[in-house]
Amino acid sequence: PPPPPAAPAQPAPAAPKPRADGRVIATPYAKQLAKTLKVDLASIGGTGPNGRITASDVERAAGKGPAAPAPAAPQPPAQQRAAAPAPATAAAPAAPPAPATTVSELRGTTVPFTSLQKAVVNNMMESLKVPEFRVSYSIETDKLDALYRKLKPQGVTMTALLAKACGLALAQHPVIFAVATPDGAGVTYNENINVAVAVAMPDGGLITPVIKDADKTDIYQISRNWADLVKRARSKSLKPDEYNSGNFTISNLGMYGVETFDAILPPGTSAILGVAGSKPTVVANDSGMIGIKKVMNLNMTADHRVVYGAQAAEFLQTLKQVIENPDSLLF
Incomplete structure (x- = not known):
């Protein structure tokens, strides 16, 4: 034939x-x-x-x-296929997608900063001009964790709970979200409590979307607002007011299991809170009874021109009370 x-x-x-x-x-x-x-x-x-x-x-x-x-070439119609079927073979598993950038691609190279990374570098250099100090605090999170598990199916995030907790505590300590005047001759007390939360960007650098009026907004609305802010932050479509209007900042590395860290103070603010991961810890209560509690460390960096050590400690005490008795977060 x-x-x-x-x-x-x-x-x-x-x-x-x-x-x-x-x-x-x-x-x-x-x-x-x-x-x-x-x-x-x-x-x-x-x-x-x-x-x-x-x-x-x-x-x-x-x-x-x-x-x-x-x-892949299209399959011919069934009537045009060969009469004798090919022996059946197991389908090969799909290959995983290749990583966007491999280690071998980066070795031995010099990569210029993106425009966002340059802005972060400039802000870090500005922060060196501020007399900073740091205060650490340990907080039990068992009740907060239980509340999060209860509300997570309703779309509430841990970021929303932390932002709300900070908002309620800040409302009692206005000096923490105040700021030194540009000439360093006084202090400006802000009217609104706008909590910025650091978000790492996929192509490097970070941005700080702002949860406005964190003390007055309920946690459900905060969660919805936050999801929208993060989505638009990663698509680089935030408006300037949505990332540069914060007057208190949260930097959360708890999801990585970090036990403690100090955050760099953003220019134009007086305090930033570093949130570490919570872990089971042996704790003695006031009556001397020993038990296991989930404990996380908070490290606050503050501008000493505006905030004094006792004021920072008092704010963290209030924040501890809010987090360890989180029912107030629901109102």
Whole structure:
């Protein structure tokens, strides 16, 4: 019989297209490589997660790398398939997605700061001009943890609970969310309690979305507001007032199991609270009875021009009372 006709040649795979929203998302090494190879990142698409441009995409655009992988060929209709079925084989598991930036890509390279990272660096340098001091406090969290477990199905987050707790405590200690005047000659007492919470950005740096009126807003609304703020922070669509209007900051590393840390004071504020993870700890109560309690460490960094040590300690005492008796967070 005559040999079967040759399969038609497949067209070359199309290069990935730039993102429809016009944003350019690239790994740090891809950005550096694009400068070296003079490739316009806005003109190419990425094969990484969410359209992120990788070093391979840049090399391909510069003509120095292999073509993008071709899409799977479509299956022919059933009536056109060979009569003899191929022996059944177990399907190979799907390969996991490649990481956006590998360790080998970063080794031996110099990666420039993003604009956000530059802003963070500038703020850190400004903080060196402030006479800071630090106060630590241990707080039992069993009741707070129980409340969180109860309210989590209703969309309440631990961030909302902590922000609300800080808001209620700050309302009793206005000096903690006050700020030194630009000339250092006085103190400005803020009217509203706006709690900023540090959020790490996927491409480096961090941003501090602000939960406004944290003392007056209920935890359900705070949770909804916070989810929206984080979503828009990571898509870089926050308005300036939504990340630069905080007058007290929370930096929470508890989810990483950190036991204690000191946070750097953001310029234009007088206090930042470092929240560590809670862990089971042997504790003696007032009557001397020994038991196991979940305990977390809080470290507050404050501007000594505005806040004095006793004032910081009194604020942390109030915050301890709120967290260890969290029923007030529901109102």
